[in-house]
Amino acid sequence: MTATEAPRKGVLGQRLVRREDPELLTGEARFVADLKVSGTLHLALVRSPMAHARLASVDVSPALEVPGVVAAYSGADLEGEWAGPLPCAWPVTDDMRQPAHLPLAAREVCYVGDAVAVVVAESEYAARDGAEAVLVDYDPLPVVVDLEEAAADRALAHEELGTNTSYVWELKPDEAAVEAAFASAAHVVSGRYVQQRLIPSAMEPRGVLVVPQPFGGEFTVYSATQIPHILKVMLAVTTGISETSLRVIAPSVGGGFGSKLNVYAEEVLALTLARMLKRPVRWIETRSEATQATIQGRGQIQEIELAADERGRIQAVRVRLLADMGAYLQLVTPGVPLLGAFLYSGVYDVPAYSLSCRSVFTNLTPTDAYRGAGRPEATYAIERAVDLLARRVGVDPAEIRRRNYIRPEQFPYSSVAGLVYDSGAYEAALDKALQLAGYEELRAEQARRREAGERHQLGIGVSSYMEMCGLAPSRVLASLNYSAGGWEAATVRILPTGKVQVVTGTAPHGQGHETSWSMIAADRLGISPDDVEVLHSDTAIAPYGLDTYGSRSLSVGGVAVAIATDRVIDKARQIAAHQLEIAPEDLDYGGGEFRAKGSPERSMALGAVAFEAFTAHDLPEGLEPNLEASSHFDPPNFTFPFGTHVCVVEIDTETGGVGLASYVAVDDCGNQVNPLIVEGQVHGGITQGIAQALFEKASYDDQGNLLTSTFMDYLVPAASELPSFVTGSTVTPSPTNVLGVKGVGEAGTIGSAPAVINAVVDALSTYGVEDIEMPATPERVWRAIEQGRRP
Amino acid sequence: MRVSLTVNGKDRADEVEPRLLLVHYLRDVLGLTGTNIGCDTSSCGACTVLVxxxxxxxxxxxxxxAEGTEVSTIEGLASDGVLHPLQEAFREHHGLQCGYCTPGMVMAASSLLAEHPHPSEAEVRVGLEGNLCRCTGYHNIVKAVLSAVAP
Known part of the structure; x- marks a missing residue:
């Protein structure tokens, strides 16, 4: 080994193909619906077709006549089974109002899709037949759908609360400064933006399988969840089953995007029925159920005002939010607006800030975290408003941003909203994005088409974003009234054969953690990632963890892996030093081997050290056997990825059709572990933002019926609606963790929706259009053009 | 009712309910769970197989x-422990993340390439429009399919 003294090329930063792929590509992977346990009973739920009604009667007896049906229960039948309501872990204010939320409604339904009865049968088909047979009488109650009507309390989503307002939350560090800035502003711009409700649409619907061991008293819960660890705790609390009798496993999980960051009625129900019936119980969601009974995202009306000086430098940002909670508070429903509340000043150096948020109930599906959760909303508002400011001041959208960016030398930057941004180089990302897009040429082409009065007009949209992710420093969460911490756990073991086992508390569902975590450990150990296994998503194997959401996995969980790996190396060093009869500090470590400084022929391979640690025949006095170390990493700060996206649209001014001509994204997520995976995250994120901007909206009628309850009506974009993307990156490491990483799961979604709408509005600016509501459908675009054409 | 067909080269004959969907027959009767179900309106394509x-x-x-037909599912694509070139291309180009749409996407792509051995990017995008993916934004899927085109 002494021949290779040259510095080893690190594993980090390489585009390794994923180890997760072969089983997924061959159909070998097991999602919840693929798990077969003999004797399993199947559940089907009876869901309310009314958005708000009293349950006059629920008669499940006809279901019992259906062949194959084993049992059927109404909400009232099971009311005594619950030890607690479905949990909300984020009571953002002490006086927050919260309706009781049981897995099955017993007296009143509050949205279309609220479950009122459950049928248990020997097969899935029989369960559905049984559910069709259940007879329910509903006495309709007034329905509240519109967010502003809800805020006015014209009808109540929950009569017993006396109001639709759940809470009012304010962030007003210096109101006088804000007022003074607006009083003396050369330019004031304001925008009102509607963040339509979105249906998360992970391709795998939810599902749960509970396998009881009636005599052992234990339950294994397989769930399509992002949060096996949190789910285990919450199942114990809601069912009264001891946490020591619960094991939760998230097998292969087919996407989440926040929608599986929750504790759902069906999980609690399946566990409860498995306990009652002493048989395995399984529930697999249909897509039509998923659109109604899985949480939705967004749902806000935003009012934003900017005060700026003569040159367009922003002096104050004032924001009023109205947030739609839906019918109930799910796991983190009330906290979603808060995740954006600190970011309405965006990437800009803003001295004065004021935000207030009123969150209200409606008779619609509950909202909760969906990709970006609060941060896409915030970024959209400020990036739309900044474009408006550019127009008022009469400068290019890129120029207005340059005038306002926080400059590199200002980092770490204390924001007016109270955050400390770790690092950033915003203008460098803008420059790179403009260059990749060919910005000057695009503007020239735009001018040419305008001049020529061509039918297809170009629009160029720029959006600069940053986000706070790496959720989260536990003390900060405490200050926001969140009920849990934000740390992450990892254990690293060197096995007796020298192979390495990493156990992580993160719960991947498409992000490739097995590949990336193996790279992190391998890089530090100087070995091949192929020699590292990564175990996760099973509470019996990884007892500690806070799971995967909020772009936290790498910058908290991956960092925990790095720290635990370093601790293992430290312990191995003591053993190697003892074996080589040398002081630990006189050993170098690299390439999987300890070597004496100055005499590298005195060496010991990590595998040999591991075997010594395992046999424990000759360890240093007082040192325990085995090579294992853990880390429970609580991040000192959030991380703040950033970037600039440039979207080019081509608008058919005759039809209002919006075509995506090109899309450039330059993202900075700090150091990259695996650029292949980073790019994939960005592509998918961009697409979800484009989808919000152009295609998707959960539409309801005035009685709270979902009009987009299938993929026939809800337009998840297909390959044919999208261009290829041009991605680039800059690298500004985070100084707050040993890997210098920031997180990338949500970035694409945060940057893209405003870039697209800025492009659409830019194209339509010659018609006097200053805003267009999302999704910018051909009809909306066409109407805006027609209005502009009128004299 | 009785149904006889060939699945991945093997003859099968089973007594099934007349209303049983082919996807449920493959998954629940034959245990071929690689074919996934993503919707209930034939919109998402996760359950795509070749008939x-x-x-x-x-x-x-x-x-x-499917009486009398030859059905191919994702389980029949790789042979002797070696991935099919299309599967290999998806891996090489990171054309999958959560992997739930992947079996259907790969089957649809294999059908596309059988019909159009040298598609343009636009043809790949249109050819796959019946298959939804929520993770990748299709960028790397398209890249993978184009790279798997026979020389």
């Missing part, structure tokens, strides 16, 4: 309608 070489959404067809 006599044509890509079909197996949730939109009854098992008994």
């Amino acid at each position: 006599d070489g044509e890509s079909v959404k197996s949730c939109t067809m009854l098992a008994v309608q």
Whole structure:
């Protein structure tokens, strides 16, 4: 080994193909619906077709006549089974109002899709037949759908609360400064933006399988969840089953995007029925159920005002939010607006800030975290408003941003909203994005088409974003009234054969953690990632963890892996030093081997050290056997990825059709572990933002019926609606963790929706259009053009 | 009712309910769970298989309608422990993340390439529009399919 003294090329930063792929590509992977346990009973739920009604009667007896049906229960039948309501872990204010939320409604339904009865049968088909047979009488109650009507309390989503307002939350560090800035502003711009409700649409619907061991008293819960660890705790609390009798496993999980960051009625129900019936119980969601009974995202009306000086430098940002909670508070429903509340000043150096948020109930599906959760909303508002400011001041959208960016030398930057941004180089990302897009040429082409009065007009949209992710420093969460911490756990073991086992508390569902975590450990150990296994998503194997959401996995969980790996190396060093009869500090470590400084022929391979640690025949006095170390990493700060996206649209001014001509994204997520995976995250994120901007909206009628309850009506974009993307990156490491990483799961979604709408509005600016509501459908675009054409 | 067909080269004959969907026959009767179910309106394509070489959404067809046909599923694509070139291309180009749409996407792509051995990017995008993916934004899927085109 002494021949290779040259510095080893690190594993980090390489585009390794994923180890997760072969089983997924061959159909070998097991999602919840693929798990077969003999004797399993199947559940089907009876869901309310009314958005708000009293349950006059629920008669499940006809279901019992259906062949194959084993049992059927109404909400009232099971009311005594619950030890607690479905949990909300984020009571953002002490006086927050919260309706009781049981897995099955017993007296009143509050949205279309609220479950009122459950049928248990020997097969899935029989369960559905049984559910069709259940007879329910509903006495309709007034329905509240519109967010502003809800805020006015014209009808109540929950009569017993006396109001639709759940809470009012304010962030007003210096109101006088804000007022003074607006009083003396050369330019004031304001925008009102509607963040339509979105249906998360992970391709795998939810599902749960509970396998009881009636005599052992234990339950294994397989769930399509992002949060096996949190789910285990919450199942114990809601069912009264001891946490020591619960094991939760998230097998292969087919996407989440926040929608599986929750504790759902069906999980609690399946566990409860498995306990009652002493048989395995399984529930697999249909897509039509998923659109109604899985949480939705967004749902806000935003009012934003900017005060700026003569040159367009922003002096104050004032924001009023109205947030739609839906019918109930799910796991983190009330906290979603808060995740954006600190970011309405965006990437800009803003001295004065004021935000207030009123969150209200409606008779619609509950909202909760969906990709970006609060941060896409915030970024959209400020990036739309900044474009408006550019127009008022009469400068290019890129120029207005340059005038306002926080400059590199200002980092770490204390924001007016109270955050400390770790690092950033915003203008460098803008420059790179403009260059990749060919910005000057695009503007020239735009001018040419305008001049020529061509039918297809170009629009160029720029959006600069940053986000706070790496959720989260536990003390900060405490200050926001969140009920849990934000740390992450990892254990690293060197096995007796020298192979390495990493156990992580993160719960991947498409992000490739097995590949990336193996790279992190391998890089530090100087070995091949192929020699590292990564175990996760099973509470019996990884007892500690806070799971995967909020772009936290790498910058908290991956960092925990790095720290635990370093601790293992430290312990191995003591053993190697003892074996080589040398002081630990006189050993170098690299390439999987300890070597004496100055005499590298005195060496010991990590595998040999591991075997010594395992046999424990000759360890240093007082040192325990085995090579294992853990880390429970609580991040000192959030991380703040950033970037600039440039979207080019081509608008058919005759039809209002919006075509995506090109899309450039330059993202900075700090150091990259695996650029292949980073790019994939960005592509998918961009697409979800484009989808919000152009295609998707959960539409309801005035009685709270979902009009987009299938993929026939809800337009998840297909390959044919999208261009290829041009991605680039800059690298500004985070100084707050040993890997210098920031997180990338949500970035694409945060940057893209405003870039697209800025492009659409830019194209339509010659018609006097200053805003267009999302999704910018051909009809909306066409109407805006027609209005502009009128004299 | 009785249904006889060939699945991944093997002859099968089973007694099934007339209403049983082909996808449920494959998954629940034959245990071929690689074919996934992502919707209930034949929109998402997660359940795409080949029936006599044509890509079909197996949730939109009854098992008994497959009488006498040759059905290919994702489980039949790799052989002797070696990934099919299309599977290899998806891996090489990171054309999958959560992997739930992947079996259907790969089957649809294999049908596309059988019909159009040298598609343009636009043809790949249109050819795959019946298969939804929520993770990748399709960028790397398209790249993978184009790279798997025979020289």
